[in-house]
Amino acid sequence: MFRFNLLGRIMGIIIIASFFGGCSLTYTIKEPVVSSIDYGKKDIMPITLNIIDMRTGDDSTFLVARLGPSGDISKFPINLKNMENPIGYFTQSLEKELASRKIPVKCVVGKTAADELTLEIFRYQIINRRATGFSPWEAMHIFSGNIVKEGKKTPIKTFFYGGKTPVWSMDELEEPCFNIPISIIIKDVASKINRVVFNYAAPDEKIDRLNIEISSEIGKTVEGPFWQVLELGYTNNPKAIEPLKRYSQQGEEFFRSCALSSIGTVGGEDQLEFLKQRYYGSMGSFNDRYMAVKAIGDIGNNEALEFLREIRKDSAYIKESGLKSCVDLYAP
Structure with a gap:
């Protein structure tokens, strides 16, 4: 060693x-x-x-x-x-x-x-x-x-x-x-x-097929089936939200962060509180926190933007380039 x-x-x-x-x-x-x-x-x-x-x-x-x-x-x-x-x-x-x-x-x-x-x-x-x-x-x-x-x-x-x-x-x-x-x-x-x-929007059947693919592949590689998780976000189908929330709390860091990003892409406007929890609950994970912030920025309503502005008061905003870049993009 x-x-x-x-x-x-x-x-x-x-x-x-x-x-x-x-x-x-x-x-x-x-x-x-x-x-x-x-x-x-x-x-x-x-x-x-x-x-x-x-x-x-x-x-x-x-x-x-x-x-x-x-x-x-x-x-x-x-x-x-x-x-x-x-x-x-x-x-x-x-x-x-x-x-x-x-x-x-x-x-x-x-x-x-x-x-x-x-x-x-x-x-x-x-x-x-x-x-x-x-x-x-x-x-x-x-x-x-x-x-x-x-x-x-x-x-x-x-x-x-x-x-x-x-x-x-x-x-x-x-x-x-x-x-x-x-x-x-x-x-x-x-x-x-x-x-x-x-x-x-993609049909519900596409959500089901992607979930089957993810379930069969998860755990086989370090990154996991992240492309399929991202595709759930591309469906523009709200049925993708619940599985994405589940995937954002399992597997490796990169896999989880892709699920968080996809919640924003698919339009999870009613998931703001969940995303805030993932931001605060992922203090040891850069990817998770940054992509939770990205998804909050995607929601983009007044409450979401106010939350991003509050992050500017956190010392991590100054220290972490990824966090600062994301916050500045969505809440300039």
């Missing part, structure tokens, strides 16, 4: 030495696998979604690195292959995700609002944070925009937190800190566009 711990510390020193020594990190971003959600609608008239990049100032930087104990913005280079154009990647992936749900939306990048439907993007960003070579690499994925339909603007926001302490190589960050959260953000935005514009 002593040899293993010593070896781990040596590897950590090597990693941080290269990390702060001017090297860059390069990760390959995959094309997101579309969800299995099908709202069962037919004969839907095709529509065009005009996507306008309205990011300005600091929010226009897609990849932000806050490295070292101070958390100041660093010029440390992080390269994402296949995502050199983040808005283009987002646009193509969003269209494929909506099409997989049988919603025929043509997504195009434009400069002015369209008559049919417009998505204004104010922030699409990954904030990377690491204090030391022995602390986790944290990736805060943030999206903020407006969906504009017939002149009415509705905010679309979402957040996801991924973190990992690399042991052998910085390559270990590729999936938990980049590929998985990038895919989740796109699916969550698609779900919220559906709620605002179409309000289609």
